[in-house]
Amino acid sequence: MMREITIRNKPSELQRVANFVEEIGGELGIDGELLMNLNLALEEMVSNIIHYAHPQQTDDCIALKAESDGAEIIFTLADQGIEFDPTQKGHLDTDANPAERELGGMGIFIVKNIMNKVTYQRTAGQNVVTLVKRLTGEKVKI
Numbered sequence: 001m002m003r004e005i006t007i008r009n010k011p012s013e014l015q016r017v018a019n020f021v022e023e024i025g026g027e028l029g030i031d032g033e034l035l036m037n038l039n040l041a042l043e044e045m046v047s048n049i050i051h052y053a054h055p056q057q058t059d060d061c062i063a064l065k066a067e068s069d070g071a072e073i074i075f076t077l078a079d080q081g082i083e084f085d086p087t088q089k090g091h092l093d094t095d096a097n098p099a100e101r102e103l104g105g106m107g108i109f110i111v112k113n114i115m116n117k118v119t120y121q122r123t124a125g126q127n128v129v130t131l132v133k134r135l136t137g138e139k140v141k142i
Contacts (some may be wrong), residue, residue, distance in 0.1 A: 001024070001027060001028065001066075001067065001068045002065070002066070002067045002068075003020070003023075003024060003065070003066045004063065004064065004065045004066070005017075005020050005063075005064050006061050006062070006063050006064075007046070007061065007062050007064065008059060008060070008061060008062075009049065009050045009053070009054045009058065009059070009060045009061070009062055009079070009081070010050065010059075011047070011050060011051075013046070013050070013062075014043055014046060014047060014050075017042055017043060017046050017064065018039055018042075018043065020064065020066070021035065021038055021039045021042055021066075022035070022039070024066050024068070024073070025038065028068055028070070028073070028135065030073075030135065034133075034135070037114045038073070038075075038114070038133060040110065040114065041075075041110070041111045041114045041115055041131060041133075042064075042075060042131075044107040044108070044110060044111050045077055045086070045107075045111060045129060045131065046062060046064070046077065047107070048084075048086070048107060048108075049062055049077065049079050049081060049127070050062070052081075052082070052084065053079055053081025053082050053084060053127060054079070054081045054082070055082075060079065060080060060081065061079070061080075062077060062078070062079045063076075063077070063078040063079070064076070064077055065078075068135070070135065071134065071135060071136060072116075072132055072133060072134045072135055073132075073133050073135060074130060074131070074132050075130070075131040075132075076128065076129070076130050076131075077127075077128070077129045077130075077131075078126050078127065078128045078129075079126065079127050080125055080126050080127075081127060083122050083127060084127060085120040085122075086108045086111070086118065086120060086129060087118055087119060087120045088120075089108045089109075111131070114133070115131045115132060115133050116132050116133055116134050117130075117131070117132040118130070118131055118132075119132075
């Protein structure tokens, strides 16, 4: 299975991302809990791209591709925004008092805990983030 959509860098497009993930989940028979977590991970990553990778008021595109062999699902996000490698975000101290914790990073922390693998490349002026999740035999620990 392989599906692809292109969205605009606008918050209103997050609903299209959710619909895309739901359709794929139905096609692959992904259970509700895992589907909810995949939606959360994709919403977080796309939201970060929309809010931080592009200057305000620009109308850029984000490509989202999903591929699955039945054993795992691979989502690839590509955009031409400001370079940012989410895999380099430091470890989040979840034991620290939230009021004293450094701002930011919770979303990426959640994504890294939902997905089995998160990789980043800067290729031909594009940010390319790949998210991999095994579809069998695991529970998500957030």
